[in-house]
Amino acid sequence: SQTIHQWPATLVQPVGSPLSLECTVEGTSNPNLYWYRQAAGRGLQLLFYSVGIGQISSEVPQNLSASRPQDRQFILSSKKLLLSDSGFYLCAWSGGAEQFFGPGTRLTVL
């Protein structure tokens, strides 16, 4: 069966520090991969999605970037974190039908 992993589960970082959140999927090949930010009362905001290695589509211009170095690996990064980057980040994968979500990373920027 397919599983999706995200780490770390929680992260506290100072303003201006770099960020790297990792997501990996097991049990499937060539998944579509997604990064979302979930904020209370605002639902899930799509940040990036990827339909293949090295292919990244950005939905919201901001302080973040994404990369897909391997078929089942999706990384969310920032060179310098802002206070406004705090939030709950979700990775998801899809095989063309419904999406399956990871456990999320709670990021606090101080």
Add this chain to the structure above:
Amino acid sequence: AQSVSQHNHHVILSEAASLELGCNYSYGGTVNLFWYVQYPGQHLQLLLKYFSGDPLVKGIKGFEAEFIKSKFSFNLRKPSVQWSDTAEYFCAVIASGTYKYIFGTGTRLKVLA
């Protein structure tokens, strides 16, 4: 641009009450529709989905939803809620042939025992 509206942001019900959560989307073409649920401290998980066929779809835990194309709606229903249904519910849509899922802002349901 596509969008999804969930009009009820917070709903409080007593056990055994009936539930209906509204979801409307804006897109003129063919869509696939989903309801996801997030129980406290748990992953988002799929409740039910509509791709084609019978517009009344049944999901897990006694939930169902009806796709009304003329109203651009996909409302979620349950005849009798339980305390364990306390969760946040998200409606989502994806236009056929695309990769972007659009989510609503969510509805927080609290069921009182």
